[in-house]
Amino acid sequence: MKVIIIGATHAGTAAIKSITKRHSDVEVDVYEKNDNVSFLSCGIALTVQGEVKNIKDLFYSSPEILKEAGANIHMNHEVTHVDTTNKTVDILNLVTNETATESYDKLVATTGSWPVVPPIPGIDDKRIVLSKNYTHAQELIRHANDSSIKRVVIIGGGYIGTELVEAFNVKGCEVTLIDNQPTVLNRYFDDEFTKNVAHLFTSHGIAVETGKTVQAFESTDEAIIIKTDDGDFSADLVVMSVGFRPTTQLFQDQLEMTQNGALIVNDYMQTSDPDVFAAGDSVAVHYNPTGENAYIPLATNAVRQGTLIGYNLVSPTIKYMGTQSTSGLKLYDLNMASSGLTASHAKELGLDANSLTMTDNFRPEFMSSTEPVLMTITWEKGTQRILGVQLQSKYDISQSANTASVAIQNRMTLTDLAFVDMLFQPWFDRPFNYLNLLAQAALDKDEN
Structure with a gap:
């Protein structure tokens, strides 16, 4: 069997390792248009601010490692056309300009995503940059160290x-954040959480300009003028970070897609063509809180889906469990994590949901120190099924978001979470963990 894999970032790397590990008799050819693989873009801001000392430490694999695993790695090779009917791909060698056509038995589409670049007048100024790959990272680091x-x-x-706001602020720059949404982190957290972030930023001298839409960029020798519907701003450097789109043009009119171009896959990572698998930022994921497909480009989704392709290559074996879009963030000394739907997003979707927000300490007050945890739980009315949890504290609450993720994935109710067994030891916890207390408070509200 011959397998062709297009792209070798998170999903592609995971698929390569999983296929070669489980199918030693399979020929695996990988075509990657860049000169590197497996770059952790989530570490870009950490490198800009100096937390990560060497950007090359963000590579967790290499062409050499993948070759040793048993794959034929073709770097600087771009797949320019896919014919799913005849099972062929056209390939361009970006170094020699030579072209070739190769056939496959199974195709793996791990083509990833690319930052959204809105058609704003003046956006082609070279002082306006993106943050996605290794090339972008090098450019951002160079700018951060440019006096x-x-x-x-x-x-x-x-x-x-x-994250980049904090990174450039730590480097001593005068930073302004512009967003057309009413709050920062609008999709991940509800208002009480995002207000804390805005206050945190302003306390560090950062200008937070929400509810403003960029309409044009004007270039001068001295600066870039960002013209919005509510005032102008000047900058030496602009970073565009307004979202991502799946790069799936190769499969247009051949495979089923969502409206934004994300490939639709089944539980076994097969597209509408059973001989074409797909994973990562190029696909729509099954979002457990709603039971629908959603576009959620996260590395966690990518590595799980890519790994599953190795299990399911020959026959359906392990189902994809779906996702809660569980994620975390640390800004200065404030930790934030969430899993599932926010109350505002649930309302947007028209779900019959309720929510409760409260604050409690993570461990007993008789200890020499403790920290308050701000938390919100959202649930479905009637069934009391948990739809989402948000957490914020100076204390590390990240693993509690993982606990919430398991609860949402397994369709647990408020009662389940309210009384599930969790440890008690004063160094770590209270007799009822704060997630227990949150669910108990939600139960009280739901009964009234």
């Missing part, structure tokens, strides 16, 4: 944008 870069504007207040 002439004093004013930085970040456009987009999601995870990547907010």
